[in-house]
Amino acid sequence: MISDSGELQSRENRLGDCEVCAATSAKYTCPKCEVKTCSLACVKIHKSELECDGVRNRVLFKRFNSLTGFDVQSDYRLLEETGRVVESAKKIHYDSNKNVDLYKCKKNASALIFGARRKEIGLKLLPPSFQKHKENTTRYLRKTNEFLWDVKWVFCQANMEIMERKISDLQLLSEAVSKYLAPGSEANSKTETALEPYHNKALYEIEILLPAQGIPGTKFFLMNPKETIATNLKYKNIIEHPTFYVILEERLVDYQIVHIRAKSKSLLECQEDEGSDSDADMPAI
Structure with a gap:
């Protein structure tokens, strides 16, 4: 079995050197711009200089042959979230129209009762x-x-x-x-x-x-x-x-x-x- 230290060493070798300080092996990859960094200090520097918020672009185009299992799962979750937002918006729109119709109905009913008493x-x-x-x-x-x-x-x-x-x-x-x-x-x-x-x-x-x-x-x-x-x-x-x-x-x-x-x-x-x-x-x- 490979030890935790061995896995970390293998990952650092795969990522190469830190693209901010260029003095240490990189440990992290920015989800958005994919800049390689080695520490929290370098992460903050890259965000400041590149004006990067570190949030992965979930709709970024990727070629089919470069898709991973993680990308497919992420796209599936995005579609689910989109569906929930659409259904929620429909419900809000329906409730809004229902309230408007109910208001008009009550207003007209009040007018009819007033006129009838008169x-x-x-x-x-x-x-x-x-x-x-x-x-x-x-x-x-x-x-x-x-x-x-x-x-x-x-x-x-x-x-x-x-x-x-x-x-x-x-x-x-x-x-x-x-x-x-x-x-x-x-x-x-x-x-x-x-x-x-x-x-x-x-x-x-x-x-x-x-x-x-x-x-x-x-x-x-x-x-x-x-x-x-x-x-x-x-x-x-x-x-x-x-x-x-x-x-x-x-x-x-x-x-x-x-x-x-x-x-x-x-x-x-x-x-x-x-x-x-x-x-x-x-x-x-």
């Missing part, structure tokens, strides 16, 4: 993870005190639902629904055919209902087409956006109607319809 509407927003909340594009314009609602129209006698975006709540409900009553208003032939039961119907021949949210059973409010959407939604509870059921007038008997009786802390109280549409059933505003 207009005395019982608006409930679902958690951000719910699909219905993600798809809701409703906006509240504070300057004009106006909602641009997403509105779902349910045409019961056509067995069809239509989602319409950005409908101003300052618009009359009759104006919003009238386009679906006119033949040729729909570019989609399938939709046009399905809506035939409603074509050429006058406003008095249809009824527009709003689900009575928060009330046990399947009950509805009867809307007034001659009033604005904002007025029709006043004192009503809705989830995310309004859903209006459009039915033929003769089918109204199939639906249980409730009327607002009095404004309360929970926004409204209701009573079931007993066949009376008198003003006594409506809230005092």
Whole structure:
């Protein structure tokens, strides 16, 4: 076996003389510039004179026939580190976008709640993870005190639902629904055919209902087409956006109607319809 002193002597002979002082056999090789040195003092001198930081250049080109096992292992580790850095950067970018989207979502939600309270509407927003909340594009314009609602129209006698975006709540409900009553208003032939039961119907021949949210059973409010959407939604509870059921007038008997009786802390109280549409059933505003 070769002794430790023998190995050191063999290494010194292989490296040659120190390239700094040239007086002693070299013991060390700089990982970066490969200058041979014999001591710490010579290492410091070479770093100072050559402005070398002693850090090996891990991407330095080497010919294939000069590669060693150490070089291959070093390159493999470099690729692993690069992969980790890339994945980390992707995660940071994703989290950053997620935070921005969450901020926008919360900001818009706050605006909707503020606008709903201002207009005395019982608006409930679902958690951000719910699909219905993600798809809701409703906006509240504070300057004009106006909602641009997403509105779902349910045409019961056509067995069809239509989602319409950005409908101003300052618009009359009759104006919003009238386009679906006119033949040729729909570019989609399938939709046009399905809506035939409603074509050429006058406003008095249809009824527009709003689900009575928060009330046990399947009950509805009867809307007034001659009033604005904002007025029709006043004192009503809705989830995310309004859903209006459009039915033929003769089918109204199939639906249980409730009327607002009095404004309360929970926004409204209701009573079931007993066949009376008198003003006594409506809230005092």
